[in-house]
Structures are given as C-alpha cells and as structure tokens.
Amino acid sequence: MFKIKKKLKNKLGRVGEFITPNGIIETPAFIVVGTKAAVKSLSPEQVGNLGAQAVLGNTYHLYLQPGDDIIKKAGGLNKFMNWNGPTFTDSGGFQVFSLGAGFGSNENKFEFQKNISNHSLNISDKVQSVHTKLVKINEDGVEFRSCIDGSRHFFTPEKSIEIQNNIGADIIFAFDECVSSSAEYNYQKEAMERTHRWAKRSLNYNNNHRLEVQLSSGNKQALFGIVQGGKFEDLRKKSAKIIGKMDFDGFGIGGSFSKEGLDKTLHFVNDLLPKEKIKHLLGIGEPSDLFIGIENGIDSFDCVSPTRIARTGxxxxxxxxxxxxxxxxxxxxxxxxxxxxxxxxxxxxxxxxxxxxxxxxxxxxxxxxxxxxxxxxxxxxxxxxxxxxxxxxxxxxxxxxxxxx
Ligand SMILES: [Zn+2]
Known part of the structure; x- marks a missing residue:
C-alpha cells in the first residue's frame, strides 16, 4: 500500500510511504542492487548501516544460480541473504535480452543494447530473430542462453512470475521486453505491444497464484507493471495508458531514454499513470537523474552504478x-x-x-x-x-x- 504524505507544488514529485510485508519504504528512495542475493563486497549489516531501506535482486541471475527453488526452501530472498528489510526482484527481462544475447554486462540505460537492435531485433510480424542461436522471441516468451554455462532456457511471463513468487521478494515486476533506444519505431512498437500482452499474462498468473504464495510464505507480494516505448513519445503515452489501466500495485518505467528526453518523458508518463500508485524508475541513478526523476513523480530508483564504479576506484x-x-x-x-x-x-x-x-x-x-x-x-x-x-x-x-x- 502506498500513502502520499506531501506533494511538490505544481509538479508530480511527492513524499510517500510504501508498506511491504517486510517493512515500510520511505519514498523517494534509492534501492540498493544486490543482483545475486548479495550487494557486492558488502554485508547486509553494512548495507543497513549506510541507510539503505531495500535491496533489489535479479530474477535472471537467481534463477540460474542458485535456482529459485533453493531460495524458496530457504524461506525467501530476505531470509536467504539475511537482509531484514523489504526486497525487490526485477523481471529478468533486461538480462534475458542483454546477457542472453551475449553482449556482456556493461549495459547502461542510455546506451545499452545498441548492438541488440543493430544486429538482431529488427524483425516484424514473424518475430524471428537473426540471432536465433542466442535470443529467440515469440509471442509465448523468450529463449535465451545462460551467461554461466551457455545452456538454453525459456522465459514466459508466467515463468518469470513463478520464479519471482518462489524468490518471494516484497515487490516483483511483470515480464517485459527491453529494446534499445536506437531500435526503429516499428520494432519498438511491436515490442511494446508484446510487453502489454505479457503484462496482462503476468498479472493473470500472479492473481491465480497469489493466494498459494501468500499461504506458503506468509507474504503478500506487490506486482508492478512496466511501461515501455523507448524514446518515442506516442508509444510511451500509449504504454502508460494501457499499463496504467491494469490492476498493478505500482509501476516500473523501463527501457532506455535519450538523456535529454528523461525529464519530458517521465513527466508525461507519470502524468498518465494513476497518481495514487508508486512508480519505480528501473536502472537509473546518476545524481542529476535522481532530481529529474523525483521532480517528475518517481518514488524509487535502483541502479548498479554506485557499487560498480566504486569497484574501479x-x-x-x-x-x-x-x-x-x-x-x-x-x-x-x-x-x-x-x-x-x-x-x-x-x-x-x-x-x-x-x-x-x-x-x-x-x-x-x-x-x-x-x-x-x-x-x-x-x-x-x-x-x-x-x-x-x-x-x-x-x-x-x-x-x-x-x-x-
Ligand atoms: Zn563517505
């Protein structure tokens, strides 16, 4: 449940509280990334002591290693990693489309996946990738390769939610297709429409299994839908309208943006999404972006940057x-x-x-x-x-x- 405490005059920014089964997140908040159920080089005590309120794990990585069944057996993500606070998992979409295609792990939300669109995904109604050996998309889901051992796996929206139900984070995300900012309009549109259909399937699956999940872990997860549409204003608006009408507990804004367009895009997207619900900006966390995001109605952020750049000095x-x-x-x-x-x-x-x-x-x-x-x-x-x-x-x-x- 999300409560708004105070609003920024004449803007979409606000201060709020998001109540999860494992505690309250005071928003706006920066969510620390713990991709593989660990914040790299830090203990959970250190993460807590520096003031972090919540940790975000990654569905793709945790599914491959150690496996969501093991995390479920451990009693869920926060018990498994000894984090006494709220947790998120992202849908795995971003990694499936980036790592699955073998482009390495140095993506960045403003430049990432140029390769993907240039090489592989300029496809239309046949939905058949040129990179058939690496990532195959069809209406049902995505086939991809493990970044660990090259083995083949298939994610559908239902599978992504099933994995996230098992991992048991407080906040989970609908499965989406991530497309490069340099992708052509037609492909971006096609991927966005598929993301909308996948959002509905994610929601349906979660609604049908929510009770089971609740009973097994005592946990009620919040499911967030993801707005896509890349740098195209009409697509972003369409995506915000369609995803915004679905009965999600909150919303993620995903995909890539042109740096200059972040301000404007977030404003019209958040203006169209239901105001009373929480909004999370996926994978963005530079200081200037935090101000832009918050001013335009973003309530939480996650980004690997602070720890990734720290490790390089x-x-x-x-x-x-x-x-x-x-x-x-x-x-x-x-x-x-x-x-x-x-x-x-x-x-x-x-x-x-x-x-x-x-x-x-x-x-x-x-x-x-x-x-x-x-x-x-x-x-x-x-x-x-x-x-x-x-x-x-x-x-x-x-x-x-x-x-x-
Ligand atoms: Zn310091």
Missing part, C-alpha cells in the same frame, strides 16, 4: 566524481568528504583508500562501495526531506551547481 563527491587511484591521492590524508558521515569517511583517509586500490586489496571495494552507496542513498533522503521542508528547488540548484561545475 571512482567515488562520488559533492564536486563530482573523483578517481581515488590517481597519484595525487596517495599522500592525501584527508577524508573523501569532510562532512560525510559514512563509515569509510569517519575512519579512513584518501591515502589509505588509494593504497588499497593500488595493492588490489578486496577491502578497497568494500570501503568505496560504502561511501558511494551512502552518498546516493542519502542524497535521495535529503531530496525527500527538501520536499517536506518545501526547499526542493533550492537543494536541486545548489547540489547540481556544485556537482557539475
């Missing part, structure tokens, strides 16, 4: 990102940020962190991930507070000026 600061591996930091005994209250900044210097990265110590990833996640999670908390205090625009201007100067 890139750290967020109020004045933009820094690369801690640079020579100039090797004798810098100041903190990453003087006023940062994270465990890393409270206890370690730039020189120490720089050394850990050069020496390739595993602890480097842990300390860098703690700082970056703290930075993003608390930025979203500060934005939330600024809406409550009616100081959103002041914070936005001040923050973005410093960060991008």
């Amino acid at each position: 890139m750290l967020y600061t109020k004045h933009g990102r820094i690369n801690i591996i640079k020579v100039k930091y090797s004798r810098d005994f100041s903190k990453i940020e003087d006023d940062c209250k994270c465990y890393t900044c409270e206890n370690y210097t730039k020189a120490y962190l720089s050394h850990l990265f050069r020496a390739q110590e595993m602890f480097a990833s842990t300390l860098a991930s703690i700082h970056n996640l703290y930075f993003i999670v608390n930025l979203v908390k500060n934005i939330r507070q600024s809406i409550l205090d009616e100081k959103f625009y002041e914070l936005k201007e001040e923050f973005l000026k410093k960060y991008y100067e």
